[in-house]
Amino acid sequence: MATLLIRESRDVDDQARSLDGFRQTCEQLDRGRFHGRVWQWMTDDGFMLREAANRGLRQHFSPPPDHVALAVPLSVQPDAVFAGRPLARESLMVLSPHEEYDLVSAGELDVVGLSVHRRLVDALAPAKAEWLRRAQAERHLALSPDAAAAIRLTLMTLAAQAEQQAALPAAGAADDADRLGALLTQTVLLAMAGCDVDAAGSMPRRAETRARMVRRAIDFMQAHLRALRLNEARRLLKTRPGRPITELANALGFAGASHFTQHCKRMFDELPSQTLRACGAAC
Numbered sequence: 001m002a003t004l005l006i007r008e009s010r011d012v013d014d015q016a017r018s019l020d021g022f023r024q025t026c027e028q029l030d031r032g033r034f035h036g037r038v039w040q041w042m043t044d045d046g047f048m049l050r051e052a053a054n055r056g057l058r059q060h061f062s063p064p065p066d067h068v069a070l071a072v073p074l075s076v077q078p079d080a081v082f083a084g085r086p087l088a089r090e091s092l093m094v095l096s097p098h099e100e101y102d103l104v105s106a107g108e109l110d111v112v113g114l115s116v117h118r119r120l121v122d123a124l125a126p127a128k129a130e131w132l133r134r135a136q137a138e139r140h141l142a143l144s145p146d147a148a149a150a151i152r153l154t155l156m157t158l159a160a161q162a163e164q165q166a167a168l169p170a171a172g173a174a175d176d177a178d179r180l181g182a183l184l185t186q187t188v189l190l191a192m193a194g195c196d197v198d199a200a201g202s203m204p205r206r207a208e209t210r211a212r213m214v215r216r217a218i219d220f221m222q223a224h225l226r227a228l229r230l231n232e233a234r235r236l237l238k239t240r241p242g243r244p245i246t247e248l249a250n251a252l253g254f255a256g257a258s259h260f261t262q263h264c265k266r267m268f269d270e271l272p273s274q275t276l277r278a279c280g281a282a283c
Helices: 012-018 118-122 126-138 145-165 173-194 207-239 245-251 257-268 272-282
Strands: 003-009 023-028 036-043 046-053 057-062 067-076 091-095 101-104 109-117 140-142
Touching: 003 012, 012 023, 012 036, 012 057, 012 207, 023 207, 036 145, 036 173, 046 067, 046 145, 046 173, 067 118, 067 145, 067 173, 091 101, 091 109, 091 126, 091 145, 109 118, 109 145, 109 173, 118 126, 118 173, 126 140, 126 173, 145 173, 207 245, 207 257, 207 272, 245 257, 257 272
Parallel strands: none
Antiparallel strands: 003 036, 023 057, 036 046, 046 109, 057 101, 067 091, 067 109, 091 140
16 A cells, blocks of 8 residues: 655755665755755555755765666756766656765755666566666766656656545555556656667766866865765764764864854854754754
8 A cells, every 4th residue: 555755854864864765865065954855655666756955965875675766856956966967957867776876956956756666677668678777877867858847747747646645545555556667667758758878878088078077076075075074063963962062073173162153053054052952852
C-alpha cells in the first residue's frame, strides 16, 4: 500500500534526513534562516519525490540500494551545478545506487523525480532499459525544453493524483507498482525523445575547457570555505552541546567566540546560544 510522507525542516541536517531511502548530507551556503520541504509517495517498488529548499546548499547523496532515480528541476537559480555541469530546468539527473553525487544550488531549488527498484527497470522493453543504462553512465543529460516540460508535467500530474487519493481506500500494492512502472516508462520515453544520451553528458576534453572548470571549482571553494566551516560548527553545537563555544570557535579557525557568533548570526539568522537552546528543547 502506498504511503504519502510530507516533512518540513528548519535545519539542513534535518533536511538531509527527511528524504527516506537516500543517503544524503547537506551544508548551507547562503545566509539566512533555512526552510526545506520533502514530499514522497512511497510504494514497495519505489517512490515519487519532491524536494525544495529556500537557501543555496551543497548536497552529497546517493539513491537507495538497487534503485535508479531520475529527477528534473521545477525551479533552479543560475550557477547551480550537478555532476560538474550547470544545472538548468532542461537538465535530467540520472542516478545509480553505485555512485555518490554532488549538487550545489545557488539559492532556491525545487526538484521533482522518482526512484524505482531494479525490478521495474528490468521490466522495461530492452531498448528503454539499454537507454537508461547508458543514461546512468552520463549522470546529467540536457533535454530539449519541450521534453523537460513534458516530464515535469507528467511527474507533477501523478503527484497531484497521489495526494488527492491519499485519504481514499488503497487500491492495492499491485496497482501502485503498475502506476510507478508506467510513470518510469513514460519518463524514459520522453527523455529518449528529448536528448542524445551519447552526446549530452560527455565531459569536455579540450585543455582550456578543463582549466576553466578547475578555476570555477577553486572560485567556489574560496567563496564558500567559511560557509562549510560554519555548517560543521553548527553541527558540533548540536551533537556536543557541552563543548565551550570559545573552544569550538578556535578549533575551526575563527578569531574568537565573538567573531564566530557574528558569522553564525549572519549565516543562519540564529545565535549559537539559540542553536543550543533549540537542540536542548528537541532532545
